[in-house]
Amino acid sequence: MSEKKKIKINVDNEKEKNDAKVEAAIEKNCESSDNVEDISGAVTDDDAIKELEDKLNAKEEEAKETYDRLLRVSAEFENYKKRSAREMEDFRKFANQSLIKEMLSVVDNLELAIDSANEKQESHNSLKEGLDLTRKELLRVFEKFSVTPIESKGKLFDPTYHEAVMQEETDEYPENTIINEMQKGYLIHDRLLRPAMVVVVKPKKSV
Secondary structure, X not given: OOHHHHHHHHHHHHHHHXXXXXXXXXXXXXXXXXXXXXXXXXXXXXXXXXXXXXXXXXXXXXXXHHHHHHHHHHHXXXXXXXXXXXXXXXXXXXXXXXXXXXXXXXXXXXXXXXXHHHHHOOOOHHHHHHHHHHHHHHHHHHHHOOEEEOOOOOOEOOOOOEEEEXXXXXXXXXXXXXXXXXXXXXXXXXXXXXXXXXXXXXOOOOO
């Protein structure tokens, strides 16, 4: 083999080696690029999942707030219905309060007339009986509307139901005992319609 052919073969071999190195480098770079794309794709997918999770959490929080508002509105509506029912019941029970209160003076005058007839011992039995029947009829009407007299005489003074117009000194009864009733008091259902005007015991002063 001549020297020229040897040189040519060596050059060709070197060229093939260099071409092989270049191809290996290109393949390596391609693999690196694929890895980058894979990583980039993975990062993009993670961001999308996180974004979806954030949106889901926001929707869940919004749904919870809406449910809480619904519960509050429902509770307020139930309270409103109960309050309205109580107000209607009170209106029904006390609608005639003003009229009945005005009629109490009629009962007062009838009772005074009956007491006066009893004291004079006159023979006006028919008049007395008529007045007494009228008073009883009025009281029957009052009872129909749940109007009841307050029992005061012999009871202890209670400012909720009694109004003291006089005090009488005596040691026969405990202090603050009601010994006389100047005007009868009345209740309508459990509400005070008119307080009783009473005379209250006051202990005698020691000399």
